[in-house]
Amino acid sequence: MLNRLAEPFALKSLSLKNRIVMAPMCQYSVDAKDGTPNEWHYIHYVTRAVGGTGLIIMEMTDVEPDGRITERCLGLWSDEQIPAYRRIISEVHRQGAKIGIQIAHAGRKAEEAVDPVAPSAIAFSDAYRTPRALTTDEVKAIVVKFRESARRAVEAGVDTIELHAAHGYLIHQFQSPVTNRREDEYGQDRALFGVEVIQAVKSVMPADMPLIVRVSAAEFSEGGYTVEQGIEIFRRYQEVGADIFHVSSGGEAPVTGANRPAIYAGYQVPLARAVKDALKVPVIAVGLLDEPKLANTTIAHGNADLVAVARGMLRDPYWALHAIQAVAAKGSSEAEAFLPRQYQRGY
Numbered sequence: 001m002l003n004r005l006a007e008p009f010a011l012k013s014l015s016l017k018n019r020i021v022m023a024p025m026c027q028y029s030v031d032a033k034d035g036t037p038n039e040w041h042y043i044h045y046v047t048r049a050v051g052g053t054g055l056i057i058m059e060m061t062d063v064e065p066d067g068r069i070t071e072r073c074l075g076l077w078s079d080e081q082i083p084a085y086r087r088i089i090s091e092v093h094r095q096g097a098k099i100g101i102q103i104a105h106a107g108r109k110a111e112e113a114v115d116p117v118a119p120s121a122i123a124f125s126d127a128y129r130t131p132r133a134l135t136t137d138e139v140k141a142i143v144v145k146f147r148e149s150a151r152r153a154v155e156a157g158v159d160t161i162e163l164h165a166a167h168g169y170l171i172h173q174f175q176s177p178v179t180n181r182r183e184d185e186y187g188q189d190r191a192l193f194g195v196e197v198i199q200a201v202k203s204v205m206p207a208d209m210p211l212i213v214r215v216s217a218a219e220f221s222e223g224g225y226t227v228e229q230g231i232e233i234f235r236r237y238q239e240v241g242a243d244i245f246h247v248s249s250g251g252e253a254p255v256t257g258a259n260r261p262a263i264y265a266g267y268q269v270p271l272a273r274a275v276k277d278a279l280k281v282p283v284i285a286v287g288l289l290d291e292p293k294l295a296n297t298t299i300a301h302g303n304a305d306l307v308a309v310a311r312g313m314l315r316d317p318y319w320a321l322h323a324i325q326a327v328a329a330k331g332s333s334e335a336e337a338f339l340p341r342q343y344q345r346g347y
Contacts, residue, residue: 003327004299005292005320006334009054009306011243011282013208014160016054016098016306018338019299020320023246023286023308024057024102024162024214028072035065035075037084045088048313049095052320052338055306056092057162057212057246058085058101060169061153063145066113067105067170076103076149085156093157095340100160100212101153103146103201107131107170108179119173119180119187125254136184139193142170147200154205161201162212165194165237167251172216175233176252178224191236202241210243212284217271220261221253227271231278238279246284246308247272266294273303284308290315292323 009016029040041058048056061074068075075081085101092099108118108131117138118131134142150161165171173179174186174193186192194213202211215234218227225233234245249268250261261267268287276283285304289295290312298304313319325335325347339347 002300003296003324003329003332003334005296005307005327006324006337012210013206014055014098014210017096018052018054018320018324019306020052020054020295020323021284021306021308022048022053022056022313023310024059024164025310025314026059026069026073028070030072030074033071035062035068035073035077036081037074037088041074042088042091045099046091046095047317048320049092049097049099050340051313051316051318052324053097053313054320055160056097056099057308058088058099060102060104060106060164061149063103063105063142063149066110066115066117067107068113069106069109069111071112076101076152077145079152082152082156085153089157096338098159100162101158102162102164102214103149103153104164105142105146105170107173109168118170119182119193122179122181124168133182136186139186140196143193143196143200146197147204150201151204154209160210160212161205162214162246163194163197163201164214166214166216166246166248168216168253169251171197172252176219176224178219178221178252191233194233195236195240198237198240198242211241212244212246213237213242214246214248215275216249216251217247217268217275218249219252220250220255220259222259224252227274231275234275235279238281242281244282244284244305245275245279246286247275247304248286264288265291266298269298269303276304282306286310290319292326295323296327
């Protein structure tokens with residue numbers, strides 16, 4: 001089988017040396033509750049660049065302090081935070097990888113917010129506080145905050161931006177019938193908030209920089225949208241500037257009983273394929289793809305253009321190098337192309 005993991009990928013200005021993506025994973029490691037990355041984040045991301053990853057997507061980074069899951073999550077709501085991000089991004093580039101950042105707002109899943117907000121006053125579960133429903137003017141103000149965070153990310157030097165419209169966070173909350181029961185324009189058109197965020201973010205991105213949108217392609221709670229219904233929302237996002245979809249699922253509500261999906265290696269790949277086929281757009285598949293041959297097969301069969309690995313990269317910073325080596329034909333030197341010169345004698 002061809003080593004598709006090792007193949008380059010290019011879209012607009014984004015040129016990747018291989019098809020392997022480090023999925024965004026919260027580190028809950030900010031000091032002093034200020035939202036600014038520190039030495040942990042620097043080592044965490046740069047190490048994965050040394051380890052051969054084609055594209056690193058920095059963890060969920062929020063547009064305002066009360067938009068974070070916890071007070072130890074990253075934020076990008078101030079120009080003063082830019083230098084810390086720029087330092088990480090510059091060193092990742094020096095190590096041969098490309099890097100993006102996931103911009104988000106936790107909405108009703110902001111666990112430590114003084115004033116959690118959401119499209120509607122519906123709590124995520126009994127363990128969460130009931131959020132306050134945003135006014136129409138407040139919704140529009142948050143769109144501006146997304147734009148400003150994206151502007152800062154561009155100033156810091158990112159290669160791409162990912163918007164988090166999955167897993168029950170704010171953009172997803174607006175697009176879901178489970179969480180959006182508004183009567184204003186944002187309730188009548190559940191895609192509108194996401195559309196406006198994309199338009200705002202694209203307005204401050206270079207024209208040739210691709211925008212990634214992470215989506216939950218299907219919901220698992222009673223009354224949630226199906227993959228077919230989700231695709232129609234994502235089509236709206238594509239029309240206003242989404243270039244790549246990072247396809248996940250669920251997160252809108254606690255899942256129990258008959259709605260619980262079967263969880264197995266690659267269980268979300270059919271969703272990625274469905275989005276890819278319907279929208280004719282590059283997609284990133286994610287979800288228990290840390291077995292190298294499965295990840296390679298996902299690309300080889302045309303189910304996705306890129307594969308994102310999360311927990312596998314927590315266990316092994318050099319997952320990308322080891323995966324390319326595992327898939328390579330016996331005696332092949334494919335992995336050597338991604339090895340730092342200093343480490344080559346170890347292989």
